[in-house]
Every structure is written in C-alpha cells, then in structure tokens.
Amino acid sequence: MANWKLDGELHQQRRVAESYGIDAERYDRTRPRYPDALVNRMARSCPGLELLNVGAGTGIEARQFQAVGCSVLGVEPDTRMAEFARAKGTEIEVARFEEWEPAGRRFDGIISGQAWHWVDPVAGAAKAASVLRPGGRLAAFWNVSQPPEEVRDAFREVYVEVVPDALATRAYSMPTPPPSASPLLTKTIEGIRQVDGFGEPEQWQFEWQYTYSKDEWLDQLPTQGDHGQFPPEKLDRVLAGVGAAIDAMGGSFDMKYTAVAVTATLPTP
Numbered sequence: 001m002a003n004w005k006l007d008g009e010l011h012q013q014r015r016v017a018e019s020y021g022i023d024a025e026r027y028d029r030t031r032p033r034y035p036d037a038l039v040n041r042m043a044r045s046c047p048g049l050e051l052l053n054v055g056a057g058t059g060i061e062a063r064q065f066q067a068v069g070c071s072v073l074g075v076e077p078d079t080r081m082a083e084f085a086r087a088k089g090t091e092i093e094v095a096r097f098e099e100w101e102p103a104g105r106r107f108d109g110i111i112s113g114q115a116w117h118w119v120d121p122v123a124g125a126a127k128a129a130s131v132l133r134p135g136g137r138l139a140a141f142w143n144v145s146q147p148p149e150e151v152r153d154a155f156r157e158v159y160v161e162v163v164p165d166a167l168a169t170r171a172y173s174m175p176t177p178p179p180s181a182s183p184l185l186t187k188t189i190e191g192i193r194q195v196d197g198f199g200e201p202e203q204w205q206f207e208w209q210y211t212y213s214k215d216e217w218l219d220q221l222p223t224q225g226d227h228g229q230f231p232p233e234k235l236d237r238v239l240a241g242v243g244a245a246i247d248a249m250g251g252s253f254d255m256k257y258t259a260v261a262v263t264a265t266l267p268t269p
Contacts, residue, residue, distance in 0.1 A: 022080070022228055023222065023223070023228075024058050024080050024081050024083075024084040025084065026219065026220075026222065026223060027057065027058055027081070027223045028057075028058035028059070028060060028084060028088070029219070030216070030219050030220035030223060031058075031060060031114070031220065031223060032143050032210065032257065033060060033061075033064060034060075034061055034064060034113060034141065034143065034259055035206040035208050035259050036064075037206050038141060038204065038206050038259050038261060039061075039064050039065055039068055040068060041204065042065075042109065042111060042137070042139050042261075042263070043065060043068050043069070043070055043109075045109075045137055045263075045265075046108040046109035046135075046136065046137050047108050047133060047134075047135040047136060047268075048108035048133070049069055049070045049071060049108060050070070050071050050073075050107050050108045050109075051065055051070050051071065051072045051073070051107060051108065051109045051110065051111055052072075052073055052074075052075065052107040052109070052110045052111070052131065053065075053072050053073065053074040053075065053090075053110075053111050053112070053113075054075055054097045054110060054111070054112040054115060054116065054119065054124070054128075054140075055075070055076060055077075055097070055112050055113075055114075055115025055116065055118060055119065056072075056074025056075060056076040056081075056082075056085055056090065056092055056115075057076060057078075057081045057085065057113075057114070057115065058081050058084045058085050058088070059074060059084070059085030059088050059089070059090035059092075060113065061111055061113035062074050062085065062090040062111075063088060063089070063090065065111060066089070066090070070109075072090060072091070072111075073091050073092075073093065073105075073107075074090050074091065074092040074093070075092070075093055075095055075097050075100050076092050076093075076094060076095075077094065077095060077096045078094075079094055082094050096119075097119050097124055097127060098119065098120055098123045098124060098127060100127075102130075102131045105131065106131055106132065106133045106136075107131055107132060107133065107136060108132075108133055108135075108136050108137075109132070109136055109137045109138070109139065110128050110131070110132060110136070110137070110138045110139070111139050111140075111141075112138075112139070112140045112141070113141055113142070114141075114142050114143065115140075116140035116142075116184075116188055116262075117142075117184050117187065117188075120191075121187045121188055121190060121191025121192075122191045122194050122195065124191065125138070125191045125192045125194070125195040125198065126195045129195055129196070129197040129198055129266060132266050133266075134266055134267070134268045134269055135265060135266060135267070135268040136265065136266050137263055137264070137265045137266075138192070138198070138263060138264050138265075139204075139261050139262070139263040140188050140261065140262050140263075141204075141259060141260060141261035141262075142182070142184055142185075142259070142260055142261075143257045143258075143259050144179040144182055144257065144258045144259075144260055145255055145256070145257055146176060146179070146255075146256040146257070146258065147253070147255055147256075148253065148254065148256075150249070151245075151249070151253050151255075152172050152176075154245035154248070154249070155168075155172050155242055155245060156169070156172035156173055157241075157245075158238060158241035158242050158245060159172055159238065160173070161241070162234055162237045162238050162241060163230060163234055163238060166225070166226060166227075166230070167225035167226045168224065168225050168226075168227070171225075179205060179258035179260045180203055180205065180260065182260065185203065185260060185262050188201070188262040189201045189262055192262070192264050197266055197267075198264040198265065198266060199264055199265050199266075199267060200264070201262050201263065201264040202262075202263050202264065203260065203261065203262060203263075204260070204261040204263060205258055205259070205260050205261075206258070206259040207256070207257070207258050207259075208256075208257050208258075208259065209254055209255065209256050209257065210254075210255050210257065211252055211253070211254050211255075212246075212252060212253055212254075212255055213251065213252045214243055214246040214247060214251050214252065217242070217246060217253075218239050218242065218243055218246075221238070221239060221242065222235065
C-alpha cells in the first residue's frame with residue numbers, strides 16, 4: 001500500500017527504507033509494475049531519453065523505461081537491491097540521492113517509482129533541479145492501492161489482532177483518501193515548490209486493476225511497509241490470517257490501483 005504514514009518524516013525512517021533488500025528477488029518478482037501509459041507519457045515529455053532513476057531498487061521501473069528506448073542510470077542506497085538491478089541490466093551507483101555525486105552529468109529526466117518518500121523532499125528537489133538539463137522533467141510516482149471494502153475489513157481484523165501498531169494496521173484502519181490527496185504527493189509538491197527552478201508541479205493519474213490469487217498476495221506481503229520488521233512468528237500469523245481471509249473470498253480478490261505521479265519541469269532558456 002502506498003497511502004500509509006509513519007510518525008515523523010518518512011525520509012528519516014531509514015530502518016524501514018533499507019529493509020526491502022533482505023529479499024531483493026522476492027521484491028522484484030512480486031511488486032506491481034507501472035502502467036505503460038505512465039511510462040510512455042514520461043518518456044515523450046522529456047527533451048531526450050537519458051534518465052536518472054532515484055531509488056532504483058531492483059530496477060523495476062528502470063527496465064520499463066529501457067524497454068521504450070531510454071537509457072537509465074540508477075541511484076540506490078541498498079547494495080543488495082543495487083546488485084540485483086545490475087544483474088538485470090541496469091547501471092547502478094550506490095548512494096543516497098541527497099549525497100550522490102553527479103560529477104557534472106546532466107539528464108533529460110528523473111524518475112522515482114515508489115521511492116521519493118525516502119528522499120528529503122526539499123533537498124531532493126534541489127538536487128534534481130541541479131542535475132536536469134533545461135526542459136528536463138522530474139517525475140515521482142507511486143502505485144496507490146484501493147482494496148474493496150470487504151477486503152479492507154477482513155485484512156484489518158488480522159492486523160489488529162496480530163500487529164496492532166504496524167503500518168498496515170493503521171492504513172487498513174483509516175479512511176482511504178482519494179489518490180490525489182495522498183500525503184506522499186503533498187510532501188513532494190511542497191518540496192518542489194520550495195526550490196527555485198521548477199515550474200508549478202502537476203499531477204498525473206492512471207487507473208488499473210489486478211486480480212490477486214492468495215499465493216500471489218502472500219508472496220508480496222513480506223515486501224510491504226514494515227512487514228520485513230515483524231518477528232517471524234508474527235509474520236507467519238499475519239500470512240496465515242490473511243490467507244484464510246482470501247480463501248473465504250473464493251481464493252482471489254480484485255485490487256484497484258491508481259498510479260499517481262507528481263511531475264515538474266525546468267524551464268528552457
């Protein structure tokens with residue numbers, strides 16, 4: 001889910017951010033991709049095809065952009081994720097984006113899928129502006145999940161019983177805001193507006209849907225939020241409870257996603 005919140009600033013929660021590399025292969029195998037419409041629109045709207053991928057992870061979005069003709073350099077702080085992405089054909093430099101050294105390089109676009117909330121919103125926007133060519137575009141995007149009400153209710157019961165303080169418990173217990181009102185977007189927009197150089201941020205939205213089998217959803221769960229921080233016995237109980245809930249729904253459920261992007265460009269001279 002991409003509408004959860006942490007106490008304090010997300011980019012300061014490094015323990016959670018750096019937990020996803022524990023099982024990079026599972027992360028890459030199970031995490032949802034991004035709609036072709038988003039990829040194509042971003043690629044068409046940049047002045048060229050040289051892209052920087054901030055928080056590249058295992059290279060999921062990098063490979064999608066490479067497939068439409070872009071060259072992509074990734075920046076990723078987790079060495080385990082970086083090694084996986086390299087093995088899949090993406091060039092990666094290991095660093096936090098705020099501390100990364102561009103060495104005079106400039107790019108036509110910056111992409112960041114499911115990762116910009118781990119970047120300081122102001123320092124990250126300033127760094128992005130400094131490495132983009134004139135007319136270059138920054139696009140930070142997320143898949144925001146919107147489970148059906150009966151699915152939310154069933155999953156919430158499991159999380160409240162087993163891990164009452166978990167991120168997913170809070171997310172399933174709060175009203176789901178419209179994708180355009182996600183706090184992730186708000187923070188990103190505020191950060192961009194505080195930086196000289198960018199034009200006014202825009203929002204893009206692309207709706208899509210996926211039907212998850214029980215096995216597919218349980219395979220992905222350890223990669224979500226702070227699941228990687230659960231004690232093993234509690235993670236096993238969550239998996240068992242959620243699996244039983246999906247069995248009661250007939251063994252699968254439909255998940256609605258909205259891919260939301262915050263994007264802004266540098267003016268041309």
